[in-house]
Amino acid sequence: METDARLAIASIPEGESDRSFEVSAGEIGLDPESLSGALRVDLTISRSEDRFHITGSLSGTAVEGCSRCDVRFERSVESDLMLIANRESEGTTIEDVGDDEDFLLHQGDELDLRETLRQLVVLSAPMAPVCREDCKGLCPQCGVDRNESTCDCSSDRPDPRWQVLDDVLRKSKPDSGD
Numbered sequence: 001m002e003t004d005a006r007l008a009i010a011s012i013p014e015g016e017s018d019r020s021f022e023v024s025a026g027e028i029g030l031d032p033e034s035l036s037g038a039l040r041v042d043l044t045i046s047r048s049e050d051r052f053h054i055t056g057s058l059s060g061t062a063v064e065g066c067s068r069c070d071v072r073f074e075r076s077v078e079s080d081l082m083l084i085a086n087r088e089s090e091g092t093t094i095e096d097v098g099d100d101e102d103f104l105l106h107q108g109d110e111l112d113l114r115e116t117l118r119q120l121v122v123l124s125a126p127m128a129p130v131c132r133e134d135c136k137g138l139c140p141q142c143g144v145d146r147n148e149s150t151c152d153c154s155s156d157r158p159d160p161r162w163q164v165l166d167d168v169l170r171k172s173k174p175d176s177g178d
């Protein structure tokens, strides 16, 4: 599929130029549900023959599942991009994408930014996304959403299912010899 994230090298002028475009999640290899709307990309490209220095930013809205209560919520994605691409006979090499990783672009007459953009969106996600800082999550015993209602489960009464597991673990643990 044609996408603006694949820059035709012939269309990039010598010297500095700006480029702005929008891509959908699907265009850069993400789950179409993972972004709300398009990802906006603003680039400044500095070209010196077949060497490209690209800086810019991307912004959009990601859709995540809360790690505590499971609700889907939107999170803004703001990320900077900096990379250097050299065109070589075997292909085009991206030397730096911010975190010192190397990327090889497709050989040909284009700078393919799709994988770079995909990684930046993925890397912008927190390890354990929460819909809000004080999300109370689901009750581990009855599963009720504690943001919306309360339940009679006591927080200090252990889940009987975990109690069984505890017993199993205790029995299977070799005697430490005291």
Ligand SMILES: [Zn+2]
Residues within 6 Å of the ligand: 066, 067, 068, 069, 070, 071, 130, 131, 132, 135, 136, 137
């Ligand atoms: Zn939540």
Ligand SMILES: [Zn+2]
Residues within 6 Å of the ligand: 139, 140, 141, 142, 143, 144, 151, 152, 153
């Ligand atoms: Zn409960």
